[in-house]
Amino acid sequence: xxxxxxxxxxxxxxxxxxxxxxxxxxxxxxxxxxxxxxxxxxxxxxxxxxxxxxxxxxxxxxxxxxxxxxxxxxxxxxxxxxxxxxxxxxxxxxxxxxxxxxxxxxxxxxxxxxxxxxxxxxxxxxxxxxxxxxxxxxxxxxxxxxxxxxxxxxxxxxxxxxxxxxxxxxxxxxxxxxxxxxxxxxxxxxxxxxxxxxxxxxxxxxxxxxxxxxxxxxxxxxxxxxxxxxxxxxxxxxxxxxxxxxxxxxxxxxxxxxxxxxxxxxxxxxxxxxxxxxxxxxxxxxxxxxxxxxxxxxxxxxxxxxxxxxxxxx
Amino acid sequence: xxxxxxxxxxxxxxxxxxxxxxxxxxxxxxxxxxxxxxxxxxxxxxxxxxxxxxxxxxxxxxxxxxxxxxxxxxxxxxxxxxxxxxxxxxxxxxxxxxxxxxxxxxxxxxxxxxxxxxxxxxxxxxxxxxxxxxxxxxxxxxxxxxxxxxxxxxxxxxxxxxxxxxxxxxxxxxxxxxxxxxxxxxxxxxxxxxxxxxxxxxxxxxxxxxxxxxxxxxxxxxxxxxxxxxxxxxxxxxxxxxxxxxxxxxxxxxxxxxxxxxxxxxxxxxxxxxxxxxxxxxxxxxxxxxxxxxxxxxxxxxxxxxxxxxxxxx
Numbered sequence: 001x002x003x004x005x006x007x008x009x010x011x012x013x014x015x016x017x018x019x020x021x022x023x024x025x026x027x028x029x030x031x032x033x034x035x036x037x038x039x040x041x042x043x044x045x046x047x048x049x050x051x052x053x054x055x056x057x058x059x060x061x062x063x064x065x066x067x068x069x070x071x072x073x074x075x076x077x078x079x080x081x082x083x084x085x086x087x088x089x090x091x092x093x094x095x096x097x098x099x100x101x102x103x104x105x106x107x108x109x110x111x112x113x114x115x116x117x118x119x120x121x122x123x124x125x126x127x128x129x130x131x132x133x134x135x136x137x138x139x140x141x142x143x144x145x146x147x148x149x150x151x152x153x154x155x156x157x158x159x160x161x162x163x164x165x166x167x168x169x170x171x172x173x174x175x176x177x178x179x180x181x182x183x184x185x186x187x188x189x190x191x192x193x194x195x196x197x198x199x200x201x202x203x204x205x206x207x208x209x210x211x212x213x214x215x216x217x218x219x220x221x222x223x224x225x226x227x228x229x230x231x232x233x234x235x236x237x238x239x240x241x242x243x244x245x246x247x248x249x250x251x252x253x254x255x256x257x258x259x260x261x262x263x264x265x266x267x268x269x270x271x272x273x274x275x276x277x278x279x280x281x282x283x284x285x286x287x288x289x290x291x292x293x294x295x296x297x298x299x300x301x302x303x304x305x306x307x308x309x310x311x312x313x314x
Numbered sequence: 315x316x317x318x319x320x321x322x323x324x325x326x327x328x329x330x331x332x333x334x335x336x337x338x339x340x341x342x343x344x345x346x347x348x349x350x351x352x353x354x355x356x357x358x359x360x361x362x363x364x365x366x367x368x369x370x371x372x373x374x375x376x377x378x379x380x381x382x383x384x385x386x387x388x389x390x391x392x393x394x395x396x397x398x399x400x401x402x403x404x405x406x407x408x409x410x411x412x413x414x415x416x417x418x419x420x421x422x423x424x425x426x427x428x429x430x431x432x433x434x435x436x437x438x439x440x441x442x443x444x445x446x447x448x449x450x451x452x453x454x455x456x457x458x459x460x461x462x463x464x465x466x467x468x469x470x471x472x473x474x475x476x477x478x479x480x481x482x483x484x485x486x487x488x489x490x491x492x493x494x495x496x497x498x499x500x501x502x503x504x505x506x507x508x509x510x511x512x513x514x515x516x517x518x519x520x521x522x523x524x525x526x527x528x529x530x531x532x533x534x535x536x537x538x539x540x541x542x543x544x545x546x547x548x549x550x551x552x553x554x555x556x557x558x559x560x561x562x563x564x565x566x567x568x569x570x571x572x573x574x575x576x577x578x579x580x581x582x583x584x585x586x587x588x589x590x591x592x593x594x595x596x597x598x599x600x601x602x603x604x605x606x607x608x609x610x611x612x613x614x615x616x617x618x619x620x621x622x623x624x625x626x627x628x
Contacts, residue, residue, distance in 0.1 A: 141466050149533030152455050152466040154487035173468035182496035219463030249563025282469050
């Protein structure tokens with residue numbers, strides 16, 4: 001399982017845990033790094049002070065192993081977050097939701113490796129121009145915010161592979177070693193996994209959220225909010241209100257009103273699965289009935305499944 | 315490349331050409347069968363008389379090699395189509411868009427093998443109960459009519475694999491040997507390919523349709539018509555009219571009015587790419603800039619890519 005991704009980040013397995021709001025604190029990030037992957041702290045829901053705390057704890061828990069921080073660039077406090085990251089000498093940053101142009105050289109000057117998340121081959125190509133070290137191509141299956149093109153992982157990875165010669169990480173719909181092997185066949189050299197890690201013991205999400213997500217059927221997550229920013233949501237009260245409004249042709253303004261503020265915290269962190277905004281990947285339905293497991297168990301299974309799937313092809 | 319699918323149908327490669335309206339006449343079906351795959355005649359746009367003609371020509375062109383017919387079961391003339399199929403002793407039928415319960419034993423009694431197309435693991439399980447010989451699981455990426463769950467190939471194939479022990483064929487987003495290998499890693503034993511074959515020389519589609527589909531960017535096909543029957547369409551005048559209506563909350567009745575009758579013929583067969591209904595898979599954007607090639611070239615490339623991708627994993 002040695003690829004340019006394991007080499008770039010100095011990790012054992014080319015498995016990255018996506019930085020997810022309310023899920024990816026220091027506990028999840030350090031558990032993944034300690035199990036041989038690359039854990040990311042998700043700064044999307046954090047102030048600079050909170051992020052600093054998580055970084056300090058993560059360093060203590062990982063004792064020199066690499067970890068990273070995900071920074072959604074459209075966040076108003078992204079500059080403050082970057083300052084904390086540089087000050088704390090975090091080795092890796094994953095940027096998303098914005099252009100990596102502004103920050104890549106700034107991070108490189110500080111010795112920090114940069115990967116950027118895209119949902120199209122056009123942006124994969126642009127990434128290469130800005131000098132990032134790796135590209136994450138995330139398909140339509142992924143939870144939360146998503147690309148306007150709705151390109152699935154099966155179609156996106158070969159397109160991104162054609163568009164860039166950079167080390168390529170696949171995301172969206174990957175929750176097993178078999179899926180890791182599948183995206184490797186499509187040209188990826190590593191995977192970013194969200195859903196599977198969001199539902200582990202070390203994830204910061206509320207247990208009610210985890211249990212709801214481990215009980216989903218096919219079709220229980222859908223991409224909505226195409227008039228604002230396409231987002232994959234779990235069915236429930238919040239979802240129903242948006243779907244009903246969209247079906248009657250609601251304007252972007254009306255939709256913003258329904259969404260309100262802070263609803264991902266209500267759903268994912270506080271565990272109000274009826275009124276909160278629940279974001280998870282489509283692949284959750286493949287995990288139906290699973291326990292809420294520790295990260296170490298999940299990582300061992302991924303590696304074993306991958307090796308077995310590879311052997312069965314040979 | 316020997317699997318239960320090659321064995322079941324008596325073919326060299328586990329590659330099936332989907333039976334597509336206006337594309338899959340005897341020329342395309344026989345070319346795929348003659349190249350070692352299984353060609354299907356798409357009866358969805360045919361009367362019983364027209365289907366009989368195509369079967370007779372296909373038999374002549376294939377000289378004893380296996381081929382099949384795809385029958386969408388919601389078609390009002392499906393019983394007549396089945397009679398012709400039985401009379402002409404067609405060896406294989408792929409059923410779709412309906413329950414295979416009614417026809418499976420009828421076809422089996424006449425020595426005809428049956429595969430059924432599904433878009434969810436629930437229906438894959440039901441298939442097994444009706445006694446079909448193989449299941450086709452078709453993901454969200456696929457062109458034309460699609461499942462309500464919007465499950466992508468990456469998530470659907472493992473789910474279908476869990477749900478049934480029957481020989482499993484993957485469809486949706488597959489247009490390369492690398493993608494064939496990817497779905498094999500996910501548990502499929504064969505592939506059904508639509509888009510790639512719809513755009514070959516032997517496809518019955520109009521050249522203007524083929525050229526338009528070989529010039530698409532990511533995001534240029536989308537799933538619309540969720541209020542009626544979800545359908546993946548190519549952007550253009552017909553698409554825009556539907557999208558505009560859906561954005562303002564149009565009712566199913568209004569949408570039916572806009573769709574009208576016979577618009578796939580206008581778009582795909584007559585080649586009016588502005589006013590006609592254009593159906594193609596999301597994977598078309600990966601073929602951008604390709605020539606309109608003969609089937610034999612496409613089949614050789616698929617096999618070569620598959621073997622190279624497998625070797626590179628080893």
